Amino acid sequence: MQEQTASAFTINKTLATDSTKKVKPAINFPVLPANISRLFYVQRDPNTNTIVYELNEINGQLNTEEPVHVYWIKYNEKGQHEELNYIQRKFAYGLNQKPLGNDKYDIRFVSYKKYPLTLMKGADGKYHIYATIAHKQAILNRIFVKIEGGSFWLPNVVYVEVKGIDPATGQEIVDRFKP
Template sequence: MKQLLLFLSLTASSFLPAKYTNNHVSHSLTGPDTLKNHKSENKYPALPASVNHLFYVQRDPNANTIVYELNAPNGKLDEEEPVHAYWIRYAAKGEHAELNYIQRKFAYGLNQKPLGNGKYDIRVVSYKKYPMTLMKSQDGKYHIFATIGQKQVILNRIFVRIEGGSFWIPNVLYVELRGSDPVTGQEIVDRFKP
């Protein structure tokens, strides 16, 4: 619990999986409903096509984005650290920046453990109870798989909506997890209040 509170204070955001909360709404969105129901998030930029991300995190109070990318220099997966996290600082003309020590160790960094057969257990250090798995999908590419809306899907985005509060105790209105069904490609969304 102390790590979760530290994460909240360091980042003015939080994301907890729906299965650990009581106040969540799960639904699938496709077509025009996707934009209609989420207009307020459209101010956040989409990642550039050149960014080969697994998933990313966006949150209030700014558009700066934490990107989680496959760590495969020269096409070979780094087995000790298969996922690399860094910032895209849109407030600083889109420059890339590494996470600092505190962000890596207490907030956005990852614990990464091989499971065998090319699979890896991936956990955000601030909330280790939410399991994610790095593994290849039917398309032959690595993806992060997580449970969203009680389905095992490819995780694409986490968004945290904050309104007011303070640096130490932000008022988190909701957390939204977005992923896609690995078979149908349908978008799966789970929104909840932590």
């Protein structure tokens, strides 16, 4: 899998045309640099903090109990890495990870179990997360969640945008859906 060239991943907030309303500037999300153990990452409004999903290896061997490690990059602070707290891990950004045999794993977000992901080795011999994107099986790279209002426990998700690579053609595939 080739890492895409870095470009700003910008999501424009709704711009008001009425002069009585303030125009909110676009948020420029950081594009993460290449990392051989990163599987994919999630970014969402209202800030640039990023959740990273990384291959979990111990001494070069996949941790079969927890093959994917999840953590934050806190760009709104000092860019430091932080582990998810208990509530984030169990109710929001954490994963349910289940072995399927033959070096394959069923991966599901704890907060949205309807979107199946599969951790498995690709034709290149490396582990990737595969997902259905625009009705095609693709290698998942990143997810953006557009949130407007709501609460931590019940956010108003406007849409989810998923981006990945078609393993057969190497072309980027993008899809949006409302969960």
